[in-house]
Amino acid sequence: MKSTSWVIAGLSSVLLAGTAGAATLDDVRAKGELTCIVNTGLAGFAAPNDQGVWSGFDIDYCRAVAAAVLGDSRKVGFVPSTTAERFTKLRAGEGEILSRNTTWTFSRDVDLQQTFVGVNYYDGQGFMVPASLGVTSATQLDGASVCIQTGTTTELNLAEYFSLNKMKYEPVPIATNAEAQSNYLAGRCDVYTTDASGLAATKVAFDNPNDHVVLPEVVSKEPLGPVVRHGDDQWADIASWTLKAMMVAEELGITSQNAEKMKNSENPEIRRLLGVDELQGVSALGLSPDWAYNIITQVGNYGESFERHLGKSTKLGLSRGINALAKDGGLHYVPPVK
């Protein structure tokens, strides 16, 4: 009897201990590499390029964390993950950060023992229809068949929007964006709905992009951001302030090009961010004084990363819109670096 209960106690402690106990920062330092859970492929956000190097907006964030923690933005490994198993992978310890265009919602933040550390992209769900349908507003979509990716928040948003407006629709479930694209083009559905950024990426890949219109309605809030495991506040702070440092750098006009020169700036906030003057708490966080300098010189500020992967010069051609800094009329308002 006694020995059985010991075995059970031992087993359960093994099971309960999980992976949350150890300090994530020490693990990463010991490995010498950050592991980032990313999308298996989403235009602009994460995809391997022709040389087999991962690049994209979500990838840049991972590189920034590696630069802050290890001083080298190249010391990061990527674990591609599908929508369905991204959270399980994070909790199972297959990566320290989940940077995979993940919508921040109440239940995801609370239920699943994970922590959202910020928003790197404000998205919202939109609709695309063939121009030949003559539809100009989403309220005219009663009875339409809709291509929709399963396992995402868009599914729920769609149902809620249509029932709120007392309209009916016929869902055509789809697994990936590429699949949705071909189904929509083949006319298997009248409407394709996903995040507005995804619609832009899809539309630009069409042979005749002008034959399709994105309707003006944005029917949901989709704040996308990186996620870390619950229970390691130090690591969550590092993840959170890496993102903020990129935004602050843009706010202060520090770019990857001028960061070196900016070290001579008179502005105390710039001097603190770049590690010229002391920033209270950096060492307590376990980072070196040049953490933000490394991020900015090796990856760039938030605006640079945006323009490189999503902005007007790219094939996606997204405008900053609500993703501009607060001082430019957008939503990114960052606490001061003091």
Added chain:
Amino acid sequence: MAPQRSQSARGYVATVSLPALPPPIGTSGLTGWMRQNLFYNLTNSLMTIFTVVLIWLLFSSASGWFVFDAVMQAGSKQECLKIDSGACWAVIGKRIEQFMFGFYPEAERWRPLVCFLLLFVAIGPLLLPSFPARRQMLWFSAFYPVLTGVLLLGGAFGMPPVKTALFGGFMLTLIVGVTGIAASLPLGILLALGRQSKLLAVRTLSVMFIEFMRGVPLITLLFVASTMLNYFLPPGTHFDLLLRVLIMVTFFSAAYIAEVIRGGLQAIPAGQYEAAQAIGLNYWQTTRLVTLPQALKISIPGIVNTFIGLYKDTTLVIVIGLLDPLGIGRAALADANWNGLSNEIYLFVALFFFVSCFAMSRYSLWLEKRLATEHR
């Protein structure tokens, strides 16, 4: 033209046999074949003409897209469209190395390549009885898995270590497929024998294993391998994802192989067992010398069928985020440069799988013929 009669008095009989006339034109050679097979009667002729027209239409419309209007060299889909209207094979050209090796470091790619070439040296003696120095080479075959492991993973003999997370593309398909096939056959044989065993414990365990593995879809087992196992292992243990997948795939396939071989074992007449016992062979001798060789021969089509199924099922690893050729293809589609080229990419991957599966099925046919000893 009747043969001329001899005018001499000695008789009317020809002294030499006349040379055979050629068969009438139209019953032999190409014309004959065509008449026999393509234009035998009116319906047959109409069908032939109809089929030829259909093939021509298909070919002429498809060849433009496939070959004549296709673009081999370009930097993006948009560039392709500017050059010509056909297939944009440039995407395959630009990403062929990713399709082959995944994210395996460029400087180390000779290692998987060597492994691939040695694979033929290793399976040659197993598959072909006429292989030179077969007995000695079989030792190499036995040693091959270790050699591959060392070569691919590195970390020994001055080769830098490569993490399995970087494995991908056809290389990954081959690793999962070949390991699954090679490891599941012996395991499957043991399970099949176990299921027929007179020992209760062995039989029960075998039945439980087989029925459980067959009762669960492979995709579920892959999810278990990818996520569940991590919860059950003590913290801090690193159990490689690829290894977990290999084990699951092997178990899954072994259960099917076991059932195929059990079918073969049951087809063997009881007289064979009795005869073996009568000459004093024990269980293992009976199995090794009498029943198993016959059972395996009967099961060849079923075994190869299972292997082909397993090989194609390796594409399922995409659901747990491993990038096999299909995954690499999808990732290429997510690159803004190549977005929308699904036809080209899926056709290319399909071609790869067709070639390898067709080769396997041809080999099995050849093997069946070679081993055919019955009087039919």
